[in-house]
Amino acid sequence: MTTAVREVSVFGDGIAYFNEAADLLELDSGMRRILTHPSRQIIFSIPFQRDSGEFEVYTGYRVQYNFARGPAKGGIRYHPGVTLDEVTALAFWMTWKCAVVDLPFGGGKGGVTCDPSTLSTNELERITRRYAAELVEVVGPDKDVPAPDVNTTPQVMAWFMDTYSMHVRQNVPGVVTGKPLEIGGSRGRVEATGRGVTICALDEMKQMGLVPEQTRVAIQGCGNVGLYAAKLFSERGCKVVGISDVTGAFYNEHGIDVTGAIEHATKNRGLEGFKGGDRISNMELLTADCDVLVPAALEKVFTVENASKVKAKLIVEGANGPTTPEADRIFKQIGIVGLAEIMAKSGGVTVS
Numbered sequence: 570m571t572t573a574v575r576e577v578s579v580f581g582d583g584i585a586y587f588n589e590a591a592d593l594l595e596l597d598s599g600m601r602r603i604l605t606h607p608s609r610q611i612i613f614s615i616p617f618q619r620d621s622g623e624f625e626v627y628t629g630y631r632v633q634y635n636f637a638r639g640p641a642k643g644g645i646r647y648h649p650g651v652t653l654d655e656v657t658a659l660a661f662w663m664t665w666k667c668a669v670v671d672l673p674f675g676g677g678k679g680g681v682t683c684d685p686s687t688l689s690t691n692e693l694e695r696i697t698r699r700y701a702a703e704l705v706e707v708v709g710p711d712k713d714v715p716a717p718d719v720n721t722t723p724q725v726m727a728w729f730m731d732t733y734s735m736h737v738r739q740n741v742p743g744v745v746t747g748k749p750l751e752i753g754g755s756r757g758r759v760e761a762t763g764r765g766v767t768i769c770a771l772d773e774m775k776q777m778g779l780v781p782e783q784t785r786v787a788i789q790g791c792g793n794v795g796l797y798a799a800k801l802f803s804e805r806g807c808k809v810v811g812i813s814d815v816t817g818a819f820y821n822e823h824g825i826d827v828t829g830a831i832e833h834a835t836k837n838r839g840l841e842g843f844k845g846g847d848r849i850s851n852m853e854l855l856t857a858d859c860d861v862l863v864p865a866a867l868e869k870v871f872t873v874e875n876a877s878k879v880k881a882k883l884i885v886e887g888a889n890g891p892t893t894p895e896a897d898r899i900f901k902q903i904g905i906v907g908l909a910e911i912m913a914k915s916g917g918v919t920v921s
């Protein structure tokens with residue numbers, strides 16, 4: 570993998586980390602070849618009708634990276650940035666995440682390249698049902714089990730499960746995790762990923778001598794993972810000084826009222842207009858004064874451009890692949906401790 574490719578490829582970042590670990594383990598070349606190639610990559614068209622009556626076609630993906638430890642397992646992402654490269658990287662990381670916490674699953678991931686903020690609920694349902702129908706032969710409790718990820722909710726999982734069940738002519742709740750409790754979802758699943766992030770962070774903070782009551786936390790991305798992490802950090806006595814989402818970032822050195830921020834974000838579909846802190850840019854949040862920084866949005870957040878400006882002592886990866894290998898080297902040089910996402914974020918799949 571050349572440096573040039575690594576700069577643009579998310580999967581390339583994953584392979585760079587893999588090679589470092591494989592060198593340390595003195596892994597033989599055959600095993601390296603197997604583990605750096607996805608088992609199966611599926612790309613398909615999703616034609617659907619908009620509410621206006623017009624037809625649209627989106628692209629869907631599912632990557633089943635590895636089945637050695639069990640059925641593939643991993644979320645479905647709805648986002649304009651979804652590509653085959655990104656989905657492959659996410660499936661690759663799921664493989665390691667399941668192995669790190671010793672779950673009997675391989676790694677998988679899927680997605681649709683779309684902007685859900687421009688879609689009605691009915692359009693989202695039609696896209697999800699078509700996405701599920703395209704995958705009927707290759708998913709299932711013993712084959713591949715999808716779950717929520719960015720912009721996919723328990724409702725999306727319910728549509729997926731219903732469509733699959735209709736095709737196979739029986740009720741199959743085990744085809745997805747992260748579904749609503751009423752149809753067999755697991756209690757605690759919604760907050761599980763954020764809870765896992767907080768548990769790992771508090772444990773590492775103890776080792777570093779950071780007392781929760783004197784620890785300032787900033788969180789990038791206040792969706793499912795970030796919001797619950799913020800809530801739990803604050804419940805454990807930490808001061809949440811920074812939060813952000815795609816609409817903007819807010820900083821308050823005296824501590825943000827997390828409950829108020831959650832209420833605001835839920836009511837307004839984002840933090841835009843939140844009055845509990847100073848408005849800063851998303852980039853400023855990453856380099857803001859804090860002790861613990863939790864990236865909980867998307868990949869490639871820390872790069873050579875910003876890594877040396879980060880002030881946090883501890884980074885707990887709440888998103889997939891937020892740290893590029895180049896930034897990781899800088900963090901090591903300046904003594905920032907990083908908790909890798911394949912462990913820090915494993916709470917969701919563990920509860921599933």
Ligand code: NAD
Pocket residue numbers: 644717718719720721762789790791792793794795813814815816851865866867868887888889914917918
């Ligand atoms: P989500 O859609 O609920 O939330 C994502 C959040 O990130 C939103 O608040 C969005 O506004 C924000 N965001 C997007 N771009 C941003 C930017 N440039 N700056 C600041 N904020 C931005 O998604 P989620 O489920 O919370 O997923 C977040 C991360 O956690 C992803 O990397 C996902 O793969 C990973 N993850 C989620 C789960 C889960 O259980 N939901 C499990 C494993 C991994």
